[in-house]
Amino acid sequence: MDDIIGNTQNTVAPSDQSKKKRPRRVVRPKPKSTQVEKSDDIEDINFTKDETVEIRASLLKWYDENQRDLPWRRISSKGEDEEDNEDTEESEKRAYAVWVSEVMLQQTRVQTVIDYFNKWMTKWPTLSHLAQASLEEVNEMWAGLGYYRRARFLLEGAKMIVEEGGGFPKAVPALRKVKGIGEYTAGAIASIAFKEVVPVVDGNVVRVIARLKAVSTNPKEAVAVKNTWKLAGQLVDLCRPGDFNQALMELGATVCTPSSPSCNECPISTKCRALLLSRCHDSVQVTDYPMKIVKAKQRSDFAAVTVVEVLEGPRMKDEAHPNSKFILVKRADKGLLAGLWEFPSVLLDGEADSVTRRDAIDHYLKSAFDLDPTKSCDIISREDVGEYVHVFTHIRLKMYVEWMVLHVKCFKKLWNKKQGEDDINWKFVDQQTLSCMGLTSGVRKKEKT
DNA sequence: AATACGGGGTC
DNA sequence: GACCCAGTATT
Incomplete structure (x- = not known):
């Protein structure tokens, strides 16, 4: 049982190569x-x-x-x-x-x-x-x-x-x-x-x-x-x-x-x-050794992200809102970050100015939540909080992040909708819960209050 | 054979 | 910022 190394190729003759068709000794x-x-x-x-x-x-x-x-x-x-x-x-x-x-x-x-x-x-x-x-x-x-x-x-x-x-x-x-x-x-x-x-x-x-x-x-x-x-x-x-x-x-x-x-x-x-x-x-x-491999250049993606903070009670002036909740949306169950939760976001065509980004977000919120931020439906505040770059293996994602605070009555329909249904792809979470979902964590860091 | 798929250490 | 990691499935 000395040598079950399983091959006798140690002594293969040079001419043995000829039986292989593959073009070899190429550059x-x-x-x-x-x-x-x-x-x-x-x-x-x-x-x-x-x-x-x-x-x-x-x-x-x-x-x-x-x-x-x-x-x-x-x-x-x-x-x-x-x-x-x-x-x-x-x-x-x-x-x-x-x-x-x-x-x-x-x-x-x-x-x-x-x-x-x-x-x-x-x-x-x-x-x-x-x-x-x-x-x-x-x-x-x-x-x-x-x-x-x-x-x-x-x-x-x-x-x-x-x-x-x-x-x-x-x-x-x-x-x-x-x-x-x-x-x-x-x-x-x-x-x-x-x-x-x-x-x-x-x-x-x-x-x-x-x-x-x-x-x-x-x-x-x-x-x-x-x-x-x-x-x-x-x-x-x-x-x-x-x-x-x-x-x-x-x-x-x-x-x-x-x-x-x-x-x-x-x-x-x-x-x-x-x-x-x-x-x-x-x-x-x-x-x-081994030879270095040149990697394909990653593509660039751009997304408008909005943190939607929802207040149930009255606004407390210049205070943190311990009881506020945030909207999270579930990603598609195929592809990048499949099935994971993230803040509402839309993919953009490319670099975009503030107006373009808000347009995209507005359109998205309207279609997904029947929420129209352009009407002053108790939007308490809305501001750009910065740009973030997240690097994946094959994608360089630039995120434009904005922060929106609004009152729950802005979308009563959603608030009253029963949670826990299977087809539901969004949810409200409080600040605590938010801390256990990883991923777009870069964005979450913004919330220091 | 090439590409999609994350995130974090390390130099 | 580039590299690369106890890789696999899909195109």
């Missing part, structure tokens, strides 16, 4: 120097058996001594190495915790996830608890974490697994069937929770492997991705796949970092080709 951007020898056909890159053995041992040893104490690592059982006598319930609980943590960790830093994970697990300690939650609850819990689709998938997945009654999926193909579980997350759950010998490839692994092998091609390209998975599959430890995978990622997160790696602290630096090259050539740096 590919290289970092700076061209006189450095490169492993330039990524499909031919492999770890030798010796490298594999040493990397596994060094990395696991390093991990045993240096791993961070993270909440989802505490769930995993200690002494159940004695085979499968662990009861199903315990195993399911661990898988659930790993699942939640892995989904939260998608594109999200460990530090950010910790608090959310603890809160989540307190509220929904097991799969069946989660399966009984509502989307509304789940969204609220997720507020501020980003990529809200993840929360919805988690909920839908929990319902699905519980309904099917077959227990938690254990193998990668079964896990992949669950919405929101992709190749990475499937590998993580299978290896960490169920000890399946499968690799994982995330941003950390891409970087570590690109450096180990000094791969200078675009890591996003399909061929490169495929090869990184292959290499990760060669490395993964057969006895402790979950620990090994976490070790590789943790190395990338704490030692082999994007911009200033601590190579002197790296347990596998002697196996690192990027480091070797950087020592031989002044023109090469470890951080040249």
